[in-house]
Amino acid sequence: xxxxxxxxxxxxxxxxxxxxxxxxxxxxxxxxxxxxxxxxxxxxxxxxxxxxxxxxxxxxxxxxxxxxxxxxxxxxxxxxxxxxxxxxxxxxxxxxxxxxxxxxxxxxxxxxxxxxxxxxxxxxxxxxxxxxxxxxxxxxxxxxxxxxxxxxxxxxxxxxxxxxxxxxxxxxxxxxxxxxxxxxxxxxxxxxxxxxxxxxxxxxxxxxxxxxxxxxxxxxxxxxxxxxxxxxxxxxxxxxxxxxxxxxxxxxxxxxxxxxxxxxxxxxxxxxxxxxxxxxxxxxxxxxxxxxxxxxxxxxxxxxxxxxxxxxxxxxxxxxxxxxxxxxxxxxxxxxxxxxxxxxxxxxxxxxxxxxxxxxxxxxxxxxxxxxxxxxxxxxxxxxxxxxxxxxxxxxxxxxxxxxxxxxxxxxxxxxxxxxxxxxxxxxxxxxxxxxxxxxxxx
Amino acid sequence: xxxxxxxxxxxxxxxxxxxxxxxxxxxxxxxxxxxxxxxxxxxxxxxxxxxxxxxxxxxxxxxxxxxxxxxxxxxxxxxxxxxxxxxxxxxxxxxxxxxxxxxxxxxxxxxxxxxxxxxxxxxxxxxxxxxxxxxxxxxxxxxxxxxxxxxxxxxxxxxxxxxxxxxxxxxxxxxxxxxxxxxxxxxxxxxxxxxxxxxxxxxxxxxxxxxxxxxxxxxxxxxxxxxxxxxxxxxxxxxxxxxxxxxxxxxxxxxxxxxxxxxxxxxxxxxxxxxxxxxxxxxxxxxxxxxxxxxxxxxxxxxxxxxxxxxxxxxx
Numbered sequence: 001x002x003x004x005x006x007x008x009x010x011x012x013x014x015x016x017x018x019x020x021x022x023x024x025x026x027x028x029x030x031x032x033x034x035x036x037x038x039x040x041x042x043x044x045x046x047x048x049x050x051x052x053x054x055x056x057x058x059x060x061x062x063x064x065x066x067x068x069x070x071x072x073x074x075x076x077x078x079x080x081x082x083x084x085x086x087x088x089x090x091x092x093x094x095x096x097x098x099x100x101x102x103x104x105x106x107x108x109x110x111x112x113x114x115x116x117x118x119x120x121x122x123x124x125x126x127x128x129x130x131x132x133x134x135x136x137x138x139x140x141x142x143x144x145x146x147x148x149x150x151x152x153x154x155x156x157x158x159x160x161x162x163x164x165x166x167x168x169x170x171x172x173x174x175x176x177x178x179x180x181x182x183x184x185x186x187x188x189x190x191x192x193x194x195x196x197x198x199x200x201x202x203x204x205x206x207x208x209x210x211x212x213x214x215x216x217x218x219x220x221x222x223x224x225x226x227x228x229x230x231x232x233x234x235x236x237x238x239x240x241x242x243x244x245x246x247x248x249x250x251x252x253x254x255x256x257x258x259x260x261x262x263x264x265x266x267x268x269x270x271x272x273x274x275x276x277x278x279x280x281x282x283x284x285x286x287x288x289x290x291x292x293x294x295x296x297x298x299x300x301x302x303x304x305x306x307x308x309x310x311x312x313x314x315x316x317x318x319x320x321x322x323x324x325x326x327x328x329x330x331x332x333x334x335x336x337x338x339x340x341x342x343x344x345x346x347x348x349x350x351x352x353x354x355x356x357x358x359x360x361x362x363x364x365x366x367x368x369x370x371x372x373x374x375x376x377x378x379x380x381x382x383x384x385x386x387x388x389x390x391x392x393x394x395x396x397x398x399x400x401x402x403x404x405x406x407x408x409x410x411x412x413x414x415x416x417x418x419x420x421x422x423x424x425x426x427x428x429x430x431x432x433x434x435x436x437x438x439x440x441x442x443x
Numbered sequence: 444x445x446x447x448x449x450x451x452x453x454x455x456x457x458x459x460x461x462x463x464x465x466x467x468x469x470x471x472x473x474x475x476x477x478x479x480x481x482x483x484x485x486x487x488x489x490x491x492x493x494x495x496x497x498x499x500x501x502x503x504x505x506x507x508x509x510x511x512x513x514x515x516x517x518x519x520x521x522x523x524x525x526x527x528x529x530x531x532x533x534x535x536x537x538x539x540x541x542x543x544x545x546x547x548x549x550x551x552x553x554x555x556x557x558x559x560x561x562x563x564x565x566x567x568x569x570x571x572x573x574x575x576x577x578x579x580x581x582x583x584x585x586x587x588x589x590x591x592x593x594x595x596x597x598x599x600x601x602x603x604x605x606x607x608x609x610x611x612x613x614x615x616x617x618x619x620x621x622x623x624x625x626x627x628x629x630x631x632x633x634x635x636x637x638x639x640x641x642x643x644x645x646x647x648x649x650x651x652x653x654x655x656x657x658x659x660x661x662x663x664x665x666x667x668x669x670x671x672x673x674x675x676x677x678x679x680x681x682x683x684x685x686x687x688x689x690x691x692x693x694x695x696x697x698x699x700x701x702x703x704x705x706x707x708x709x710x711x712x713x714x715x716x717x718x719x720x721x722x723x724x725x726x727x728x729x730x731x732x733x734x735x736x737x738x739x740x741x742x743x744x745x746x747x748x749x750x751x752x753x754x755x756x757x758x759x
Contacts, residue, residue: 189551197643198451200551200575200617205644269559270552316529318550318573 004028004036005416010044010380012370013051013346020049022376025419030372040421042414044380051350051369052084052377052417054357055327056147056176056254057230057302060086060117062108063101064093069307069397071105072431075114077305077327077396079422082379082412084115086305086327087361090122091152097122097133099141106143112431113438114422118361121145123164123175127153130160132167139171146362149176151230152277154212156182161216165225172362174252176228177216179237180278184208189318191264191279199267201317204279206234213237217244217251226250228360231304233259233278235288242297252360254302255289257326257333258402262286266402272313272320273402276306286337293352294343300356303330307398325398332408335383340409376419385411395428444750446558446567449576450625455601458628462586463598464746465739471508472742482511485752488541489515490532491570492548497713498570501737502545502579505744511752514541529553530562537563543752544568551575566751574615580712581621583743585629587732588667590739591708603630608660610636610693611671611720612682614643618712619671623651636660637693640682657693661702668703669710670695670721690719700725708732 007020019034020027055078061069069077071088078086088105090096096105102119109117121138125131127150138145148168155161155177164175185208190196192203213229217240220227232238232253244251258276263283266274274280292298306323313320326333334353338344344352350369358366365375387393389403415423420437422429450458471479487506489499499515506513518532527535529548536544543566546554551573558567571577588605589597607626613619613635626633633651635642646653654660661668673689683689690696695709700722703709709721709731717723726733 192644194645194648197645197649198620200573200620202574203644270555271559272556311528311530314528314530316548316550316553316556319529 004039005042005419005421006034006036006039007042007044007049007380010047010049012049013350020370020378022416022419025376027370027372027374027376030370042380046384047380047382047413048346049370050082050346050379050381051354051366052379052415053082053331053353054085054361054363054366055083055303055305056087056300056357056361057151057304058086058088058327059091059304059306059323060088060105061307062092063104067309071108071117072112073395073397074305074307074327075109075112075117076428076431077325077394079114079415079417080395080412080428081327081329082331082381082415083327084377084379084415084417085118085358085363086115087118087120087147089151090120090149091127095122095126096120097125099134099137099143102138102143102145103141110438111435113434115417118363119143119145120147120149120176123148123150123155124160129153129155129157132160132164135167135173136171139173146171146173147176147228147360148173149178149230151176151178154178154180154182156212158215158219162219162223165220165227166223169223169225174226174228174360176230177212178230179209179212179216181208181212189275190267191281193264193282195264195267199270201267206236206281209234209278210236210240213240217241217249220251221247221249226252229253231256231259231278231302232289232292232298233281233285235285238288238292238297242292245297252299253297254300255293255298256304257301257330257337258324259289260286260293260301260337261333262402270317272315272317273324273400275317275320275322276324277322290338290343293338299352300360301330301334301352302357303327305396307396308400310399313400323400325394325396325401327396328394329389329401329403329408331381331412332389332410333403335410336408376416378416379412380414382411382413383409385409387411444754447578447747447751448555448558448567448569450578450581450621450628451576453625453628455628455630458582458585458625459599459601461582461743461746461750462589464750465582465586465743466598468745468749469739469742478508478510480510481749482506482509482752485511485542486540487511487513487543487545487748488536489513489545490518490536490547491516492518492553494519495547495571498547501740502570502744504741505748508741509745509748511748514539529556530560533557533560533562537565541565543748545570547571549573568747568751571617573617575617576621577617578621579740579744579747580618581625582747583736583740584622584669584710584712585625586739586743587710587736588708591732601629602626605631605667606634606663606665607631607667607669608634608636608665609669609671610657610660610695612641612673612677613637613646613671614641615674615677616671622669623649627651634660634665638683641677657699661699664704665707667708667710668695672712672714673716673720686719694719695721695725697722697724700728710736712736
């Protein structure tokens with residue numbers, strides 16, 4: 001048995017002040033003046049307790065690209081960011097397109113013990129976009145995969161997409177589409193518009209994203225499937241999803257923290273840390289994404305945490321890899337972009353970063369948030385903190401954060417996962433203790 | 444001037460200042476001994492990640508006429524996967540003791556990345572980066588126009604009210620970009636003429652007028668017509684149906700050349716595709732500045748090397 005934990009005086013997302021008593025893997029009691037002999041006491045005065053954050057879009061890179069990230073290092077980056085669940089994208093080597101690979105990734109996650117690692121299965125064999133992967137085998141494996149994605153590549157073939165949407169329905173799964181029309185984005189380097197024309201970088205038109213979303217929501221409607229759109233990045237995409245939802249199409253959508261905060265103007269530096277897929281867009285797009293998140297058109301925030309080794313970014317723009325790390329900074333960036341300006345409150349944050357992604361991923365235990373009897377998965381966050389975000393805040397292997405030297409609000413001080421703390425006093429609990437806690441059987 | 448990365452960074456006074464120094468350098472070119480001792484002991488590296496014999500020998504001639512030591516470094520294959528990285532190459536040059544590095548690179552922004560990095564302290568001169576800029580080409584074009592218009596009294600002057608039509612593949616042209624920013628800073632009125640497929644999406648925000656029709660542009664009696672080279676790969680890229688149609692619509696053929704006012708000058712950055720974007724008659728006429736541009740290129744590059752190396756690190 002792990003030791004009981006007693007949190008004193010935390011503010012729930014609703015604003016209600018409460019103590020939280022954790023026993024075993026569950027939240028045992030809520031209320032004021034709780035006490036428990038022998039419990040680890042945590043003073044949460046002034047802190048906000050958020051349900052454990054769930055990332056629907058994480059690149060853990062293992063197996064195959066361990067120089068960029070491993071399941072363990074990515075899990076540590078997640079925990080320090082307040083996450084208790086990550087969904088690991090399928091673009092590993094080998095690709096997560098069989099039951100064997102997804103089970104391996106899941107068991108690496110269980111052994112690391114910082115977060116629940118839920119593998120995402122590939123839609124097509126080898127992400128090649130020509131033949132369906134073993135979706136049924138992955139769905140029925142120990143990993144119980146429910147989200148399928150060729151992320152990094154678009155399922156561009158309309159017939160394959162139709163079949164995938166239909167087939168996944170059989171297993172109550174969802175296809176998460178990386179919407180990028182490949183022919184319109186050959187060699188594309190940044191958002192196509194005024195800045196790309198000036199910088200002489202090949203343009204990545206908004207329509208390449210919007211056209212695929214429009215096609216796919218219509219396909220989903222036709223076959224009665226649900227569909228999830230990864231990393232919306234344009235104002236037009238928000239409009240298309242809004243239209244689809246109004247028609248009753250079962251579509252959900254995500255936005256990344258960086259698309260809520262950063263614009264293409266940063267590319268003027270040719271600093272490859274700002275190179276990402278989809279690319280940073282215009283200020284108008286950022287505003288539309290924020291409004292879409294606030295009005296529910298966009299369901300969730302997902303990080304698209306994409307670590308790369310230094311040599312992949314320390315070079316000329318065109319040679320650089322696309323992607324940014326985001327787990328460690330996600331909550332702070334959400335606060336900076338949509339909470340501090342009043343567009344979202346903390347209940348909304350709990351919805352877009354915890355219950356929402358859990359619902360899309362068919363993950364149990366996150367629907368009700370911090371309630372008695374719910375799994376003890378939460379994080380204590382100090383929204384009044386301010387810090388210059390630096391390399392020392394990163395806990396994964398990747399240093400390719402776009403926020404280095406930005407001043408960001410907020411700080412995660414404690415994260416509790418499976419009833420034990422993975423973060424205490426703003427620092428990760430050591431890997432050995434976590435692995436030991438994770439190995440304790442439960443039932 | 445610490446570096447020269449783009450003409451967009453140059454304001455009107457700075458640009459006139461560079462052109463005036465280039466006039467001084469041009470005077471030296473008319474002397475019996477064309478060499479100045481100014482940069483003796485300084486090392487200039489021509490770092491070319493992309494073939495360009497014309498630009499390289501122009502910089503080489505410029506550096507040698509200022510008595511600098513010149514190292515030519517041809518480093519084709521720029522990305523990590525193909526060979527040595529930009530970073531390692533830069534650190535190697537820093538260790539050799541380069542005082543200025545003239546960079547030609549197929550990736551837009553590569554010279555700026557070098558200048559911002561802590562890999563190398565040397566002054567960086569952009570000799571053409573991807574489809575971004577080719578600032579010394581812009582400067583030598585402005586210099587050529589100014590000399591044609593003002594002759595020996597060019598010093599201190601800008602290009603106010605001069606009308607310039609730039610014709611061809613604007614989308615992929617670093618020459619066009621450098622000319623647009625520089626010529627408009629100097630007060631010229633620039634018109635871009637191209638099929639819509641060869642104009643960047645954001646071009647409406649540029650300080651220029653846009654036209655699709657070359658005959659219309661010629662009817663407005665421009666002081667300067669600058670023809671851009673059509674690259675072979677654009678012809679297969681679906682930007683226009685074929686070379687014949689391009690030539691018919693956007694080539695400076697004999698009829699269009701005859702329709703130009705007798706005072707108009709015809710420019711081309713070279714190398715030319717004769718018979719495609721420019722007819723031989725236009726290219727070889729006395730209104731063509733093609734060879735003057737090459738001569739002036741050496742003077743302008745001498746000026747840029749001098750200005751960068753006299754403000755860079757190390758003994759001046």
